[in-house]
Amino acid sequence: MYIVTAEEMYEIDRYAIEHGGIDGKILMENAGRAIAERIIKQEASYQSAAVLAGGGNNGGDGFVIARYLQQSGFEVKVFQLVPDQKLTSEALYHKKLFINHHGGVETDINVEMLRKDLPYYQLVIDAILGIGVKGAIRPNIKPFISLLNECNQKIISVDIPSGLPANESVQIDTAVKADHTYIVEAPKQSLFTEWGFPYYGEWEIVSIGVPKQAYHRKSFARRWERDDVIATLRKRDTFSHKGSHGKGVVIGGQQMMPGSVTLTASAALRAGAGLLTVATVKDNISIIAHKCTEAMYHVLEEQDGTIKENDVTPFRTFDGAAIGMGMGRDPVTAKFTQRLIHDLDIPVIVDADGLHHLKPILNKVGKRNYPLIITPHYGEMAMLTEYTIDRIKLSPMAIAKEFARKYQLYVVLKGKFTIITSPDGKQTVSDTGNAGLAKGGTGDVLSGVILAMVMQHSSHLEALCNACYIHGASADMRVKTGRNTEIDMLASDVIDGLSHVFHTLF
Ligand SMILES: NC(=O)C1=CN([C@@H]2O[C@H](COP(=O)(O)OP(=O)(O)OC[C@H]3O[C@@H](n4cnc5c(N)ncnc54)[C@H](O)[C@@H]3O)[C@@H](O)[C@H]2O)[C@@H](O)CC1
Ligand SMILES: Nc1ncnc2c1ncn2[C@@H]1O[C@H](COP(=O)(O)OP(=O)(O)O)[C@@H](O)[C@H]1O
Ligand SMILES: [K+]
Numbered sequence: 007m008y009i010v011t012a013e014e015m016y017e018i019d020r021y022a023i024e025h026g027g028i029d030g031k032i033l034m035e036n037a038g039r040a041i042a043e044r045i046i047k048q049e050a051s052y053q054s055a056a057v058l059a060g061g062g063n064n065g066g067d068g069f070v071i072a073r074y075l076q077q078s079g080f081e082v083k084v085f086q087l088v089p090d091q092k093l094t095s096e097a098l099y100h101k102k103l104f105i106n107h108h109g110g111v112e113t114d115i116n117v118e119m120l121r122k123d124l125p126y127y128q129l130v131i132d133a134i135l136g137i138g139v140k141g142a143i144r145p146n147i148k149p150f151i152s153l154l155n156e157c158n159q160k161i162i163s164v165d166i167p168s169g170l171p172a173n174e175s176v177q178i179d180t181a182v183k184a185d186h187t188y189i190v191e192a193p194k195q196s197l198f199t200e201w202g203f204p205y206y207g208e209w210e211i212v213s214i215g216v217p218k219q220a221y222h223r224k225s226f227a228r229r230w231e232r233d234d235v236i237a238t239l240r241k242r243d244t245f246s247h248k249g250s251h252g253k254g255v256v257i258g259g260q261q262m263m264p265g266s267v268t269l270t271a272s273a274a275l276r277a278g279a280g281l282l283t284v285a286t287v288k289d290n291i292s293i294i295a296h297k298c299t300e301a302m303y304h305v306l307e308e309q310d311g312t313i314k315e316n317d318v319t320p321f322r323t324f325d326g327a328a329i330g331m332g333m334g335r336d337p338v339t340a341k342f343t344q345r346l347i348h349d350l351d352i353p354v355i356v357d358a359d360g361l362h363h364l365k366p367i368l369n370k371v372g373k374r375n376y377p378l379i380i381t382p383h384y385g386e387m388a389m390l391t392e393y394t395i396d397r398i399k400l401s402p403m404a405i406a407k408e409f410a411r412k413y414q415l416y417v418v419l420k421g422k423f424t425i426i427t428s429p430d431g432k433q434t435v436s437d438t439g440n441a442g443l444a445k446g447g448t449g450d451v452l453s454g455v456i457l458a459m460v461m462q463h464s465s466h467l468e469a470l471c472n473a474c475y476i477h478g479a480s481a482d483m484r485v486k487t488g489r490n491t492e493i494d495m496l497a498s499d500v501i502d503g504l505s506h507v508f509h510t511l512f
Contacts, residue, residue: 012137012172021220038070040212054081056127060134061088066097068133117149134168175401227433230471251280252461259286261311263332273454330360372414379416439478447497
């Protein structure tokens with residue numbers, strides 16, 4: 007599934023019109039009919055609907071929906087919020103069609119009139135504004151949006167909740183809080199943002215007959231889904247041996263912090279790594295071995311539990327390294343971490359404290375021969391970029407892309423919507439996972455799953471997408487099957503859940 011900006015959506019529509027030869031009126035017919043059919047099927051208990059139509063093509067979709075609902079026996083009225091002169095030609099065409107079919111349209115309405123009429127209808131269809139919304143919502147429209155947010159009926163938004171920007175980086179003025187949104191063709195960026203998502207309610211996509219080629223010309227962002235994982239996840243070969251699945255090392259865990267590396271190591275093994283070594287301070291080894299019997303160990307030089315400068319040569323023989331969990335932020339540890347990042351010619355994943363050590367050498371990491379993968383949460387991304395967390399939340403895709411391109415690394419920006427970006431700017435979003443993951447240690451688990459996937463897959467982007475999907479799916483499965491709730495789930499439960507996720511994928 008592609009994720010688009012408003013401009014990209016217009017480009018796709020244009021392609022369908024200019025190259026596919028599909029008239030804009032037909033696209034509108036397809037959109038409106040597809041949505042109406044879903045409403046008729048899914049909202050079978052409703053018999054009446056008020057359609058609020060704006061002047062753009064979103065309003066045009068509204069007239070088509072009204073016609074089909076009426077045909078199926080709904081009592082329908084369209085409340086047209088702007089005069090005819092403001093309607094696009096396609097919207098006007100479909101308004102006429104609706105009237106030809108004896109549809110009722112109210113014009114010249116004000117918000118007080120609508121407040122009185124609205125209670126007569128069981129459903130409200132919001133076709134006021136689509137992806138063409140720009141700037142602050144004008145006073146002729148704003149009170150209608152407020153009215154919808156006050157009313158008790160079920161609100162169904164067409165394409166996007168009216169007033170909500172399609173693109174990230176745009177501040178919301180005011181927007182309809184929908185109960186359900188039928189998204190036309192492809193989700194818009196705002197669906198996968200913390201600020202936009204709550205406005206959509208339940209959401210689903212309706213296809214409108216755009217030719218597939220419209221999406222093939224460019225690398226649009228994508229949502230990573232179950233089918234993508236099934237298509238790309240490496241299965242174990244009958245004759246494979248442990249060396250075929252990667253020999254990984256987890257480097258970190260100063261004294262007092264043995265837990266994080268334990269989680270990373272266990273997760274890497276559960277996610278399929280062939281061999282796993284933990285490089286940590288001596289006193290941690292017996293603690294870790296107690297929890298993760300299958301791991302091997304490398305003792306790091308330390309001083310009073312703090313990891314000192316160590317020889318990096320032994321780590322060159324691994325197929326991948328995850329560095330930084332429980333590492334501590336001491337300057338001596340920083341020097342060692344920086345040397346690891348600089349010298350190791352293997353895929354390196356840097357997380358947690360390692361990200362703090364990485365920051366001063368960011369300008370040098372682009373010269374590495376093998377991929378560098380960073381896995382910051384929003385706070386760590388703010389530390390690395392010096393943008394505020396709020397600024398990153400407003401434009402997570404743009405900021406992650408800018409960073410990945412500038413420093414030539416893979417960025418896994420973690421959150422409810424985890425954004426995975428490759429150095430060439432390709433982006434995917436993984437939206438599995440739930441608030442049970444908002445607990446210490448789950449990021450360490452993700453790093454382990456990433457290590458296992460990266461060692462076993464030739465495409466780093468696919469490996470990262472699969473890791474994020476599987477990590478979140480494990481948390482979802484734990485809750486769905488009643489093994490945990492979002493409250494009591496622990497990072498180690500997420501590791502335990504991996505097995506179930508793999509079972510469902512093969
Ligand atoms: N060919 C196409 O482009 C298709 C478009 N479709 C629908 O058309 C929509 C996009 O159509 P449009 O580009 O006409 O955009 P809109 O339907 O969002 O309407 C834009 C109009 O809204 C008004 N407006 C913009 N910002 C405003 C503000 N801040 N306050 C008050 N009024 C404001 C302006 O008058 C502007 O002309 C999509 O969301 C989708 O629903 C579908 O019918 C499928 C085909
Ligand atoms: N509310 C949430 N919904 C879904 N996933 C979440 C949520 N909160 C956190 N996560 C996921 O949990 C993990 C947390 O990582 P991180 O903050 O680094 O944890 P830690 O450093 O304690 O191990 C990330 O993979 C993130 O995507
Ligand atoms: K809308």
